[in-house]
Amino acid sequence: xxxxxxxxxxxxxxxxxxxxxxxxxxxxxxxxxxxxxxxxxxxxxxxxxxxxxxxxxxxxxxxxxxxxxxxxxxxxxxxxxxxxxxxxxxxxxxxxxxxxxxxxxxxxxxxxxxxxxxxxxxxxxxxxxxxxxxxxxxxxxxxxxxxxxxxxxxxxxxxxxxxxxxxxxxxxxxxxxxxxxxxxxxxxxxxxxxxxxxxxxxxxxxxxxxxxxxxxxxxxxxxxxxxxxxxxxxxxxxxxxxxxxxxxxxxxxxxxxxxxxxxxxxxxxxxxxxxxxxxxxxxxxxxxxxxxxxxxxxxxxxxxxxxxxxxxxxxxxxxxxxxxxxxxxxxxxxxxxxxxxxxxxxxxxxxxxxxxxxxxxxxxxxxxxxxxxxxxxxxxxxxxxxxxxxxxxxxxxxxxxxxxxxxxxxxxxxxxxxxxxxxxxxxxxxxxxxxxxxxxxxxxxxxxxxxxxxxxxxxxxxxxxxxx
Amino acid sequence: xxxxxxxxxxxxxxxxxxxxxxxxxxxxxxxxxxxxxxxxxxxxxxxxxxxxxxxxxxxxxxxxxxxxxxxxxxxxxxxxxxxxxxxxxxxxxxxxxxxxxxxxxxxxxxxxxxxxxxxxxxxxxxxxxxxxxxxxxxxxxxxxxxxxxxxxxxxxxxxxxxxxxxxxxxxxxxxxxxxxxxxxxxxxxxxxxxxxxxxxxxxxxxxxxxxxxxxxxxxxxxxxxxxxxxxxxxxxxxxxxxxxxxxxxxxxxxxxxxxxxxxxxxxxxxxxxxxxxxxxxxxxxxxxxxxxxxxxxxxxxxxxxxxxxxxxxxxxxxxxxxxxxxxxxxxxxxxxxxxxxxxxxxxxxxxxxxx
Numbered sequence: 088x089x090x091x092x093x094x095x096x097x098x099x100x101x102x103x104x105x106x107x108x109x110x111x112x113x114x115x116x117x118x119x120x121x122x123x124x125x126x127x128x129x130x131x132x133x134x135x136x137x138x139x140x141x142x143x144x145x146x147x148x149x150x151x152x153x154x155x156x157x158x159x160x161x162x163x164x165x166x167x168x169x170x171x172x173x174x175x176x177x178x179x180x181x182x183x184x185x186x187x188x189x190x191x192x193x194x195x196x197x198x199x200x201x202x203x204x205x206x207x208x209x210x211x212x213x214x215x216x217x218x219x220x221x222x223x224x225x226x227x228x229x230x231x232x233x234x235x236x237x238x239x240x241x242x243x244x245x246x247x248x249x250x251x252x253x254x255x256x257x258x259x260x261x262x263x264x265x266x267x268x269x270x271x272x273x274x275x276x277x278x279x280x281x282x283x284x285x286x287x288x289x290x291x292x293x294x295x296x297x298x299x300x301x302x303x304x305x306x307x308x309x310x311x312x313x314x315x316x317x318x319x320x321x322x323x324x325x326x327x328x329x330x331x332x333x334x335x336x337x338x339x340x341x342x343x344x345x346x347x348x349x350x351x352x353x354x355x356x357x358x359x360x361x362x363x364x365x366x367x368x369x370x371x372x373x374x375x376x377x378x379x380x381x382x383x384x385x386x387x388x389x390x391x392x393x394x395x396x397x398x399x400x401x402x403x404x405x406x407x408x409x410x411x412x413x414x415x416x417x418x419x420x421x422x423x424x425x426x427x428x429x430x431x432x433x434x435x436x437x438x439x440x441x442x443x444x445x446x447x448x449x450x451x452x453x454x455x456x457x458x459x460x461x462x463x464x465x466x467x468x469x470x471x472x473x474x475x476x477x478x479x480x481x482x483x484x485x486x487x488x489x490x491x492x493x494x495x496x497x498x499x500x501x502x503x504x505x506x507x508x509x510x511x512x513x514x515x516x517x518x519x520x521x522x523x524x525x526x527x528x529x530x531x532x533x534x535x536x537x538x539x540x541x542x543x544x545x546x547x548x549x550x551x552x553x554x555x
Numbered sequence: 556x557x558x559x560x561x562x563x564x565x566x567x568x569x570x571x572x573x574x575x576x577x578x579x580x581x582x583x584x585x586x587x588x589x590x591x592x593x594x595x596x597x598x599x600x601x602x603x604x605x606x607x608x609x610x611x612x613x614x615x616x617x618x619x620x621x622x623x624x625x626x627x628x629x630x631x632x633x634x635x636x637x638x639x640x641x642x643x644x645x646x647x648x649x650x651x652x653x654x655x656x657x658x659x660x661x662x663x664x665x666x667x668x669x670x671x672x673x674x675x676x677x678x679x680x681x682x683x684x685x686x687x688x689x690x691x692x693x694x695x696x697x698x699x700x701x702x703x704x705x706x707x708x709x710x711x712x713x714x715x716x717x718x719x720x721x722x723x724x725x726x727x728x729x730x731x732x733x734x735x736x737x738x739x740x741x742x743x744x745x746x747x748x749x750x751x752x753x754x755x756x757x758x759x760x761x762x763x764x765x766x767x768x769x770x771x772x773x774x775x776x777x778x779x780x781x782x783x784x785x786x787x788x789x790x791x792x793x794x795x796x797x798x799x800x801x802x803x804x805x806x807x808x809x810x811x812x813x814x815x816x817x818x819x820x821x822x823x824x825x826x827x828x829x830x831x832x833x834x835x836x837x838x839x840x841x842x843x844x845x846x847x848x849x850x851x852x853x854x855x856x857x858x859x860x861x862x863x864x865x866x867x868x869x870x871x872x873x874x875x876x877x878x879x880x881x882x883x884x885x886x887x888x889x890x891x892x893x894x895x896x897x898x899x900x901x902x903x904x905x906x907x908x909x910x
Contacts, residue, residue, distance in 0.1 A: 104797050104817050105860070108840045152838035158877055162838055165861055287883065291902075294664050294682065294712060296730065296754045296774050296798065302710050303732035303752055310572035312750065316788055317579035321586055323790075326826040328591045331809065332598040335852070338807050339870060340602075342851035347895040348910060349608065349849060357633075357650065358613040358896045358910040366632060369893065389764055425721035428738040428745065470745070471784050481764070523651045529631050529674025530691040 103292075106169070106200045113171050116147060117192060123147050128189045130175055133264050135271075138175060138191050141184045160185055168289040169199055173275035181278065181286075191268075197276040199290070205280035208243065211236045213277055215251035228283050341386060345379055353377075355511040361521040362511055371395045378505040385493050388485040400501065404492045412449035413480050413488070416442045420477035424470060435468040443476070453479050580793065587829040595822070595832045599870035605853070610866065612880050613896065614652055614908035618645060623900035624681070625887045627717075629670045632893045636677045637906055638665035644679045646691065649898065649908050658689055658699045667716040669725070678706070678725055680713035686727050688739055707737045707744075714756045719783075726769060726783075728755040734771050736783060748781050750788040757801045762808045770811050772799030778813050778823065792823050794830045801845045805869075806852045812869075814843030820857050820867065834867045836874055845887045850894025858885030858899050864909070880907060 116122050128138035141163075148159035163183045166172045167190075174180060175189040183190075195201065214233045218225055225233060237244060258266050282288050303309070343349060347356055354364045368377055376396055384391040384400075391397040398414070405411040419442065423434045442451045443461065453461070457475050464472040492498055621641035628635050633650040642663050646656040662683035669678045671688075680686040686707035689699050707713070711730035718725055719736075724745070728734045734748040734755055753774035761768040761780075768789065772778045778799055780790040797816035804811045810824045810831070818839050822832040834855060841861035848855055854875065855867040864878040864885060883902035890897040896910035 105841045108818065112840070148838070152836075154838050157879065158838065161861070161863065161879065162840070165840065294666075296756075298711075298730075303749075305752060307569055307572055309752070310569070310576050313576045314572065314579060316750070316791065317576060317583055320583055320790065320828075321579065323828060325587065325590050325828045328824070328827045328829075328831060329593045329598065331824045331827040332593065332595050332831060334807070334809065335595070335805070335870060336598060336602060339851050339853040342806070343853060345894075346849050346851035346853065347893070348610065348890075348897070349605070349851060349853060352895060356895050356910055358908055363650070365895070366893075389762075421720070425719060425723060427723050427740045428743060429740060474784075525648055525651050525653065526631070526633065528648075528655060528691070528693060529629060529634070530693055 103200070106198075109166065109169060109171060110198065110200060113166065113192065115151075116144075128175060130189075130267065133267050135175060135189075135191070135264065135268060138189045140187045140189060142186060144172070144183065144190065145185045156185070168279070168287075170197065170276060170279035171199075173271065173278075175271065178271065178274055179278060179283070191271070193275055194272050197272055199279075202276070203280070203290070205277075207236065207240060208247070210277065210281060211240060211244075211247045212250045212254070213273065215247050216255055219251060219255060226283075232281065345383060353508040353510055360511055361523050363524060363526075364508070364511065366526075368506065368508055376501070376505055378502065378507050381498075381502045381505045384498075388489045391489065391492075400497065401489075401492055404495055404497050405488060407497075408488065408491075410488060412442060412451050413484050415449060416451045417477060417480055417484070420473045420480075423473055424477075428470070431470055432468050435465060435472060438473060439465055451476075451480055452483075587827075590827065591829060591831075595870065596872045599872070602870060604871065605868055605875060607876075610876065610878060610909050612907045613910050614649055616647055616649060616652055616906040616908070617904070618647075618654055619643060619904045619906075621904060622883070622902040623886060623904060623906055624664065624666045625668045625679075625715075626889060626898055626900045626906060627668055627670045627677075628889055628891050628898065629674050630672055630892055631674055632891050632895065634670070634674070635898055635906070636668050636670050636679075637887075637900055638668040638679050638681070639904070640664050644668055644677065644689075646677060647906075649906075656691055656699060658703075660687075664712070667713050667727070669717045671718050671722040672720065673722050676722060678716050678718065680707065680716060680727070682712050684709045684711060684713060684729070684731075686713050686716045686725060686737070688725070704739065704742070706739050706742050707735060709733070709735070711754070714754065715758050717758065717760055719760060726758060726760065728758045728771055728773075730754040732773070734758060734769075734781065746783060746786045748779075748786055748788070750779055750781075750791070751775050751777060754798075756799060759803050759811065761804055762806065764808075770802045770804065772802040772813055772815075774798045776815075778802055778811070780825065790825065790828060792830060794821065795819070797842065800842060803847050806848060806850070812846050812848065812855055814846040814857055816842035816860075818842055818859075820846055820855060822855075822869065832869070832872055834865075834872060834874070836865075839865065844885060845889075845899075847888055847890045847897060849890060849897075856888055856890065856897055858888035858901075860884045862901070862903075864888065864899060878909065881905070 123139045123143045125137040125139050128135045144163045145159045148162050160183060167181050167183050171193050172190050173193055175191060214229055218233060352365055355362055357363045357365050369380060384397045391401055402411055402414050405414055419438045423431060426434060441447055441449050453476050457479050461476045619639040621639045623637055623639050626635055626637040633648055634646060635649050636646045638644045640663055642660040642665055644658045644660060644665060645654055647654050660679060662681055665679050665681040667680050676688050676690045678686055678688045685705055688704045688706055690702050692699060706725055707727045709729035709731050713727060713729055715728045716725055723739050725737045725739055732751045732753055732755060735744050736746040738745055751773040755771050755773040758769055758771040767783050768780055769783060770778060770780050776793055776795045776797060776799060778792045779788045782789050795815040795817055799813050799815045801814040802811055809826060810822055812820055812822050814820045818841060819833050819835040820843050821830050824831045841859050843857040843859050845858040846855060853869055855869050857865045859865060862881045862883055866875040868875050881901040881903050885899050885901050887900040888897060896908050898906055898908050900906045
C-alpha cells in the first residue's frame with residue numbers, strides 16, 4: 088500500500104459533517120451484536136469473508152431508523168456513492184440493489200475523511216500497477232489518464248514505476264483471498280475518486296468556501312464590535328416562549344384554509360389540473376374578488392395594504408371619511424423609501440408640498456413633535472427622512488380607520504358578494520391533458536403602461552406597488 | 556518592570572478580546588434560556604396531526620446544460636428565473652414549461668438570481684463577484700446582455716441577491732463576509748453590513764410591517780438579523796453546528812427558519828430571541844441546502860444535498876414526508892408567491908414544480 092503523506096486540509100473536513108455521520112453509521116452497521124450479519128461470499132473460486140447482501144443493508148437501515156423501504160434504499164445508496172460500501176460482483180456499478188447481491192465494507196484506510204482528496208501520485212502508482220499486470224491493456228479512459236499523468240508528473244515517473252513494482256511484488260506474497268480483497272478495496276476507492284467519464288461524480292462539492300479570498304479580518308476591531316453587540320443583546324427585552332409559540336399555532340390555524348398545498352384551492356390548483364381559473368379569479372383586475380381573499384384583509388392591516396385591490400377598497404372607504412390623504416401620504420413615503428436614490432430630493436419636496444406644508448391641499452395630521460423632527464430633517468432629505476411621519480400615519484390608520492373599515496357596510500357588502508368558486512370537476516378522461524395557455528409576460532404589461540404613462544403626468548400617488 | 560507592563564502584545568489583546576466575546580455569548584445563551592418556559596411541540600400537542608397529502612412533480616423544466624444553482628419566482632405566480640454552473644440564466648413560464656428569455660453570463664457558477672418585483676428585470680451573479688441586472692426585453696432579436704447593468708461589486712463570490720420592495724434596490728450577500736444594499740440605477744452602495752466572520756451564504760427580506768430588516772446566514776454558523784437603515788446587527792443566533800446554507804422568514808415575520816450542512820433545519824423566534832425548534836432525523840445525514848415555508852407556515856420544505864426534499868410539520872416538529880425525484884443535490888427551493896406550488900432546482904440540471 089502506498090503510505091499517503093497527504094496532509095488533510097482541516098477546513099475542508101469541517102465542511103463535511105455528513106462524513107462523520109456516515110462513518111458513525113458504518114461503524115454501528117459493523118457492530119458485532121447489533122450490526123449486519125456478515126458471511127463468506129464465493130467470488131469465482133475464491134471465498135471472500137465478511138460480505139453482506141443488499142437486502143441485509145436495507146433491512147438493517149429500516150429497523151434502525153424506522154424508515155420506509157424507499158428511504159432505506161436511498162440512504163444505503165449514499166454509502167456506496169461515497170465509497171464506504173462497495174459491490175463485489177459488479178464493482179463498476181455503484182448501485183445498491185435490494186436483493187442478494189454481495190457488498191463489503193470499505194476499509195477505513197480508504198475512507199473519504201482519511202484519504203481525500205485523492206492524490207495524483209497515488210493514482211499514477213495504481214494505474215502503473217494495473218498497466219504492468221495487464222501488460223498495457225488498460226481501459227480506454229484509464230489509458231488516457233495514465234498518459235496524461237505520465238506527461239504531467241514525468242519527473243517522478245521512475246519513482247512511480249518503482250513503487251508500482253514494489254507493491255506488486257509484496258502483494259504476490261499474500262494469500263490469494265487477501266490479495267483479492269485488497270485489490271477490490273483499492274479498485275473501489277478509485278472508482279469513487281476517479282469516476283469513469285459519463286458517470287456521476289459524487290464527490291463534487293462546488294466552489295470552495297472560506298478560501299484565502301474571504302476578506303474578514305478577525306482583528307481587535309472585529310471582536311470589539313462583537314462584544315458591543317453581545318452586551319446590547321444581553322440587555323434586550325425578551326418575550327416568554329409560551330406566548331411566542333402560541334402565536335404560531337394561531338397564525339397557522341388562521342391561514343391554513345388559504346394554504347393551497349395543504350388544503351387545495353378552489354376551483355382547482357392550476358399546477359395539478361392545468362386549469363388557470365384560480366389565477367384568473369385571484370388576479371388584481373378581477374371584477375369581484377373571492378371570499379377567501381376578502382377574508383384575509385381582516386387578518387391584519389398589512390394583508391389589506393399588500394393586496395392592490397384591498398388598498399383600493401380601503402382608499403374608497405377613507406375618501407368617504409375624508410381621511411384619504413393618510414393612505415396617499417403613506418404610499419408616497421413608500422415611493423421615497425424604495426425608489427431611485429437620485430429622485431429622492433424631488434420626491435421629498437413633492438411630499439412636503441402636498442402633505443406637510445402649512446395649508447397643503449392634502450395635509451396630514453401628525454403630532455407636533457414628529458412634525459418638527461421631520462421638517463428639520465427635510466433640510467437635508469435622505470431616503471429615511473419621512474420614516475417617523477410615515478410610521479405615525481401608518482399606526483393611525485391601523486388603530487383607527489382599519490378596524491372601522493372592517494365593520495363598515497363597504498367591507499361587509501363586498502364580503503357578502505365575494506365569490507366562492509366551484510370546484511372544477513375532474514376530467515372524465517384523466518389522460519387527456521388540458522391545453523396549457525400561456526399568459527402575457529409582465530414585461531409587456533409594464534411597457535404598455537409606461538407608454539401610456541408618458542402622456543400623463545406621473546404623480547406621487549402611484550406608489551411603487553407591483554404593477555401586475 | 557514598568558516597561559514590561561506597558562508593552563502591549565497584540566496577540567494577547569486579541570485572545571483576551573476573543574475570550575471576552577465568548578464569555579458574553581455564553582451569558583447571552585443563559586439569559587435567552589430563562590424565558591424559555593415551553594417547547595414548541597408541547598404547545599402543538601393540542602393541534603390535530605396533519606393527514607397525509609399528496610405532493611408530486613407536476614412539471615419538469617429541462618434546458619440547463621449544467622447544474623442548476625438558484626431560482627426565484629416572478630410575482631405573476633407562474634414565471635421563474637433560474638441560473639446554473641455554466642453561466643446560463645433562463646426565464647421560464649413554468650406553467651407551460653416554455654423558455655422565454657436566456658442570458659449567458661461571462662462567468663461560471665451563477666449562484667444567485669432574483670426576479671424583479673415588476674417582472675421586467677432579473678438580477679444575477681456568482682464567481683464574477685458582481686450582481687448584474689438585465690432588463691427583460693420582448694424583442695426576440697435584442698441581445699439582453701447588451702443592456703446589462705452592473706450593480707453590486709464584492710471582493711468574493713456573490714452567494715445571494717434579492718430585490719427589496721421595488722426594482723430600484725438590491726440586497727446582496729457575498730463570500731467576502733459582508734452583505735450590502737445597492738441602488739440599481741446608480742450602482743451606488745447604500746449600506747454595508749459587517750459582522751459575519753466568514754462567507755455569507757444566504758439572506759431573506761423580512762415581511763414585517765416596517766419592512767426594514769433582513770436575515771443572513773453564513774459559514775461562521777451564525778444567523779444575523781440586520782437593520783437596513785443603520786447597518787447594525789440587531790440580533791444574532793449561533794446554534795448550528797456547521798455552515799448555514801439557507802434562511803427564510805416565517806410568513807408572519809416573527810421567526811425565521813435556517814437550513815445547514817449539519818443536516819438540521821432550525822426555527823428561531825425573534826421576540827423570544829432564541830432557537831425554538833430543531834428539525835432533524837437520524838437518517839438524514841446530508842446538509843439542507845435550501846428551505847421555504849408553505850403559505851400558512853405550517854409546512855417547511857427542505858431541499859437536501861442527498862437529492863431529497865423533506866417536508867416538516869413546523870409546529871409538531873415531525874417529518875411529514877420525503878420526496879424523491881432529483882438525481883443529484885437539490886440546490887435551491889422556493890414556494891410560489893400564492894403558495895400553489897414550490898419549485899426545486901438541482902445539480903441534475905433540471906427544475907421541478909411540486910404541488
